[in-house]
Amino acid sequence: MGVTALKICVCIKQVPDSWAEKKLTAADNTLDRAAADRVVNELDEYAVEEALKIVEAGEGEVTILSVGPVEAADSIRKAISMGAHAGIHIVDDAIHGSDAVATSLVISEALKNRDFDLIIFGSESTDARMSVVPAMVAARLNLPQMTFAKKVEVSAGALTIQRQTETGYDEVKSSLPAVVSVVEKINEPRYPSFKNIMAAKKAPLETLSLADLGVAASSVGQANAWSAVSAFADRPAKPAGTKVVDDGNGAAQLEEFLVTAKFI
Amino acid sequence: MSDVLVLIEQTKGEVKKVSLELLAMAAKVGSPVAVVLGPGADSTSGLLGEHGAKKVYVDSNEIYVNQIVVPTVTALTSVINELKPVAVLVPSSADSKEVAGRLALTCNSGVITDASDISADLSVTQNIFGGATIVTSKVTTGTPIITVRPNSIAPVTGGATAEVIALAVTHESGSTSVTNRVAVAKSGRPDLSEAAIVVSGGRGVASEDGFKNLIEPLADLLGAAVGASRAATDAGWYPHQFQVGQTGKTVSPQLYLASGISGAIQHRAGMQTSKTVVVVNKDPEAPIFDLADFGVVGDLNEVLPDLTARIKARK
Numbered sequence: 001m002g003v004t005a006l007k008i009c010v011c012i013k014q015v016p017d018s019w020a021e022k023k024l025t026a027a028d029n030t031l032d033r034a035a036a037d038r039v040v041n042e043l044d045e046y047a048v049e050e051a052l053k054i055v056e057a058g059e060g061e062v063t064i065l066s067v068g069p070v071e072a073a074d075s076i077r078k079a080i081s082m083g084a085h086a087g088i089h090i091v092d093d094a095i096h097g098s099d100a101v102a103t104s105l106v107i108s109e110a111l112k113n114r115d116f117d118l119i120i121f122g123s124e125s126t127d128a129r130m131s132v133v134p135a136m137v138a139a140r141l142n143l144p145q146m147t148f149a150k151k152v153e154v155s156a157g158a159l160t161i162q163r164q165t166e167t168g169y170d171e172v173k174s175s176l177p178a179v180v181s182v183v184e185k186i187n188e189p190r191y192p193s194f195k196n197i198m199a200a201k202k203a204p205l206e207t208l209s210l211a212d213l214g215v216a217a218s219s220v221g222q223a224n225a226w227s228a229v230s231a232f233a234d235r236p237a238k239p240a241g242t243k244v245v246d247d248g249n250g251a252a253q254l255e256e257f258l259v260t261a262k263f264i
Numbered sequence: 265m266s267d268v269l270v271l272i273e274q275t276k277g278e279v280k281k282v283s284l285e286l287l288a289m290a291a292k293v294g295s296p297v298a299v300v301l302g303p304g305a306d307s308t309s310g311l312l313g314e315h316g317a318k319k320v321y322v323d324s325n326e327i328y329v330n331q332i333v334v335p336t337v338t339a340l341t342s343v344i345n346e347l348k349p350v351a352v353l354v355p356s357s358a359d360s361k362e363v364a365g366r367l368a369l370t371c372n373s374g375v376i377t378d379a380s381d382i383s384a385d386l387s388v389t390q391n392i393f394g395g396a397t398i399v400t401s402k403v404t405t406g407t408p409i410i411t412v413r414p415n416s417i418a419p420v421t422g423g424a425t426a427e428v429i430a431l432a433v434t435h436e437s438g439s440t441s442v443t444n445r446v447a448v449a450k451s452g453r454p455d456l457s458e459a460a461i462v463v464s465g466g467r468g469v470a471s472e473d474g475f476k477n478l479i480e481p482l483a484d485l486l487g488a489a490v491g492a493s494r495a496a497t498d499a500g501w502y503p504h505q506f507q508v509g510q511t512g513k514t515v516s517p518q519l520y521l522a523s524g525i526s527g528a529i530q531h532r533a534g535m536q537t538s539k540t541v542v543v544v545n546k547d548p549e550a551p552i553f554d555l556a557d558f559g560v561v562g563d564l565n566e567v568l569p570d571l572t573a574r575i576k577a578r579k
């Protein structure tokens with residue numbers, strides 16, 4: 001590859017464990033973060049892995065960036081323990097309840113003067129599930145948007161990805177720097193080694209507020225979001241269906257159900 | 265009546281069903297105006313008019329398929345500035361969600377993704393947390409930009425001839441270029457996210473041959489699309505394009521038939537809103553049974569061939 005000293009930033013989000021039951025808080029219709037364990041968004045682990053693979057193939061440094069509450073620092077260190085070098089944590093009470101528009105603003109303002117060669121995202125946060133933050137950051141920083149990559153190749157000053165599509169994939173080229181998001185088929189995220197877990201405890205973590213970034217509190221947070229949740233309810237429980245144990249008759253019973261329901 | 269802009273998804277003139285659904289959704293809140301871009305766009309206005317579009321903005325420029333997302337955003341922004349619609353609807357596909365995100369920035373507007381319904385006052389219904397919670401929300405700033413899930417509404421026909429307007433858009437030189445397109449998943453079956461019936465297999469199907477011999481024949485008899493769990497796509501038994509769930513497709517068919525799938529929360533996230541769910545699983549405790557209208561506790565190697573033979577015999 002012959003690429004030297006790449007500077008890569010990986011944006012990760014701390015989310016409630018996707019295996020746990022997620023809930024909204026009645027007080028302000030935002031995610032009840034206390035109701036479940038907080039973890040690194042699983043889909044962002046693929047982004048961290050890809051960044052590490054790229055620098056390991058040549059030379060470089062991986063920085064983890066996250067916008068989130070005080071506890072998000074744990075997730076940044078967790079990501080660093082996979083083998084990254086440093087972290088940036090943007091934390092400010094005013095950010096609570098921000099929409100994607102505001103989150104992308106905060107991320108972009110934090111990144112704009114840092115000349116990273118690559119900024120890598122996961123394809124989706126498992127709680128918000130919007131898949132829009134990477135595209136918005138690319139737009140705000142005016143960088144090539146190289147999203148939904150299932151393969152990434154970096155060569156001197158250029159980037160090629162396989163962009164996953166509905167029917168297969170597109171090969172796409174751009175220059176560097178660029179914004180990339182990766183899908184979960186791209187790699188197998190590693191487990192942190194003991195050595196890296198210890199190193200992550202001491203890794204440099206830069207903690208920044210909105211004031212440090214020069215972002216006005218009036219452009220973020222729930223009160224300034226451009227969309228709002230007005231109500232929520234549990235999906236009505238489905239009445240219990242029929243369950244039969246196959247004793248040689250299972251297919252016949254299933255056939256009968258499909259006929260009654262007019263599927264056949 | 266106020267205009268509602270709809271981004272039409274099409275390939276070489278073949279319009280995706282979700283686009284026609286969006287025209288029906290748009291008609292609920294205003295007067296549907298279609299924007300159709302890329303090679304083949306100029307052959308679609310008849311169909312779009314028939315499905316309720318009053319006006320169709322057309323640009324067949326290759327640029328829309330040769331660059332990622334940005335040219336589409338530029339085109340939509342110019343129509344929004346000219347027409348000042350009350351809302352913009354785009355399909356909830358990966359590409360179009362990214363279009364929606366960037367459009368929110370160029371138009372200073374809020375964006376809501378994955379709507380399943382929109383009411384006359386433009387409040388939006390979403391199923392979140394894998395369908396477990398139903399949320400009502402509203403865009404409060406700018407022109408609401410809303411992405412709508414496939415199968416949320418039935419297309420409506422009986423419309424008239426649409427007024428066709430050629431779009432003239434100036435594009436900046438782009439920063440991405442698509443150099444090759446590879447289709448790995450081609451089948452004569454209906455499109456997974458649009459199919460009325462989905463026959464899905466998981467780890468219990470046990471092999472690539474299992475999909476060929478047990479899942480596909482049943483799907484073909486039912487005119488269904490084939491789906492798969494992540495365990496099955498990760499194992500290489502079926503292509504990723506057919507994965508259902510959080511990191512695959514979200515489907516909402518009339519009938520979802522899940523065999524050898526346990527029903528992990530990430531799988532349910534992609535199929536929980538199916539109208540009818542049928543399950544074949546040998547483990548009576550598998551969580552997927554909680555969603556089942558009809559479940560068979562049994563070995564899919566016995567139940568599926570028997571079922572397939574029975575349906576065949578009826579025809």
Ligand SMILES: Cc1cc2nc3c(=O)[nH]c(=O)nc-3n(C[C@H](O)[C@H](O)[C@H](O)COP(=O)(O)OP(=O)(O)OC[C@H]3O[C@@H](n4cnc5c(N)ncnc54)[C@H](O)[C@@H]3O)c2cc1C
Nearest residue numbers: 466467468493494495509510511512524525526546547564
């Ligand atoms: C971030 C993230 C994203 C994910 N995204 C997705 C996604 O998009 N889609 C998805 O599906 N998963 C996804 N997963 C994975 C998910 O958690 C599960 O691991 C996966 O869905 C399991 O697939 P399965 O049900 O086929 O396999 P298993 O959980 O192993 O279940 C197999 C089932 O088959 C049954 N079985 C076995 N043999 C037979 C037989 N002969 N006859 C009948 N039944 C049999 C068993 O009883 C069992 O219930 C994701 C996970 C993470 C962490």
Ligand SMILES: Nc1ncnc2c1ncn2[C@@H]1O[C@H](COP(=O)(O)O)[C@@H](O)[C@H]1O
Nearest residue numbers: 011012067121122124125130131132133
């Ligand atoms: N608060 C955040 N801090 C850092 N990165 C984020 C944050 N929210 C989202 N992202 C990134 O954007 C991707 C897509 O998120 P979303 O648009 O919310 O689905 C995630 O996979 C992360 O890489």
